[in-house]
Amino acid sequence: MKVIKAEKAGFCFGVKRAVDMALEVASKDKEIYSYGQLIHNDQVTQKLAEKGILLIESIEPITSGDVIVRSHGVGKSFYDACEDKNLNVINCTCPFVEKVHRIVDSYYKKGYGIIIIGDKNHPEVIGINGWCNNSALILNDIDEILQLEDKPYCVVAQTTLKYALWEAITHKLSGMGAMTVFNTICSATSERQEAAMVLAKKVDCMIVIGGYHSSNTRKLYEICKELCENTIHIEKKSDLVMTNMNKCGIIGITAGASTPDWIIDEVYDFLVQQ
Template sequence: MSKVLLAENAGFCFGVQRAVEEAIKIQKQYNKKIYTLGPLIHNNDVVNYLEENNIFAIDYNEIDQLEQDDVIVIRSHGVTKKVIEDLENRGLIVVNATCPYVTNIQKKVNKFSEKGYNIVILGDKKHPEVIGINGWCNDSAIITKDGSFDEKLPNKICVVSQTTEKQENWKNTVTNLSLKSKEVLAFNTICQATEVRQKSADNLSKIVDTMIVIGGRNSSNTTKLYEIAKKNCSNTIHIENAKELTKEFIESNKGKKVGITAGASTPDWIIKEVIDIMEGNN
């Protein structure tokens, strides 16, 4: 049995909770198979749960398979303006469950690009949230992964951040932009949910022997929690669910202090399973 400490803030964030609840509500309302554009969240267990409730993910390049009046839910990451227009033009019923914080970024990018600002996004250019945001300024944004810029920068810049970025990268970005460009309008759009999770993971990982970070393998906010925890606690592991806890791991942590945190797309029931196993209740 280990002594388990759960991070003060861990698991589902407001935007993800809202998107999942919205999809379940809409499915009940239409009482038929409904779709989400891409997996609603980065968690295989939740995806399975949604499928049991007649909610299926579909890729944008498979959209021809849908018929008029089929219902499609936009996930919390959001999409480009063009994608929404295309779905509506196809006669689909579009339910936009984009997180309001992401919608706010899209609106800013749209507004300031129309006012003649060149948009810079701090984030991962392959992440759907960043691809979506870029679509609100005609895919014209300069995207930096850590605040470094190789290219010459234009003089009028509006900069925003992917919601899951680190503050450190944001500071870097603003500092470098200020040195290289004359007018910089900066909106720190890093989400509080991400920050508080990161802070809690940082605090907890300093006082435990082992850290368990729970979340999807392809979830960027979970990966960041892992990196933060690993800096303080070399014995940090990343798992998707309780099934990945090996006997050796459980045994080797008997009597030790184990900290647990979870990414924004990890539901409570998975966190509970991991706690129960590590506490020896299972």
């Protein structure tokens, strides 16, 4: 059995930076909270918890200590609420996501309507929407475009959006009025998607490793599944079921941007020993 890792797989710059920052401030003597999962990976969340970083879903009960802002970012009101409570914020938002916040903030203040192309339930999109007073029109499907108001719009993307969807929706929007368009899809995402596509075409089985809640991992899975019917999504080595895999001559491995190297290596090392 031959095992090939995709050329680009695993931690991206923003996720690595967030995890490094959190581990640097981790201390068992001090209260440190993470507002939501720092990154979408349960194994990393568990590792951070062992270092004393506690996951919280609301700052309401917190009266002191440091609060980590997740890599996906948060809306403006979160910073205001922390300031009101005198909480120290450790901002682990990916700088590329912060750039989207700045664009939205600035165009909203200029009177533009904001359109976000992405998943309205994803924390990153919820955070971006929090920079235009939660007024954005959020689209995730070409058929969702409704009537637009008679004003200029600023269009941004969830950083993990599939390029084809971005192209289709912005193309349709361009015929609907004045649009200032910022392609904010992160190259880390497209690089991982392209490397996965190249690999999925030439293997018998594709294994996509990453959190079940990780949007970019799920998209990698969808892309691979289209090209290689025998594609599976796992979080960690123990999720592997080898029954059908033993028949595979070549196995490809890819991993979402929030999957740490140690989890990828564990799966890889296990497979090459089969």
